[in-house]
Amino acid sequence: MALSDDFAAAQAKVKTLSKTPDASELLELYALFKQGTVGDVTGERPGMLDFKGRAKYDAWAAKRGGSKDSSMQSYVALVEKLATKYG
Secondary structure, X not given: OOHHHHXXXXXXXXXXXXXXXXXXXXXXXXXXXXXXXXXXXXOOOOOOOOHHHHHHHHHHHOOOXXXXXXXXXXXXXXXXXXXXXXX
């Protein structure tokens, strides 16, 4: 199975978890997804009062320089781990 197929399957699988992952896990999923699909973060960091936007930006920026393929692989591995944890 190709990496893109695994990635697409992981995207569908994460939506079927019986419990929502905690905030740090959600940020990690977001950052890996964005790095795997878009690449490095662009634009300006959100302002201090945009807590959610700033957290998402920072999580994605932490992945800067990572390849799309390695980010996709990490995303798939994280989804598998969460599926085991949250069913």
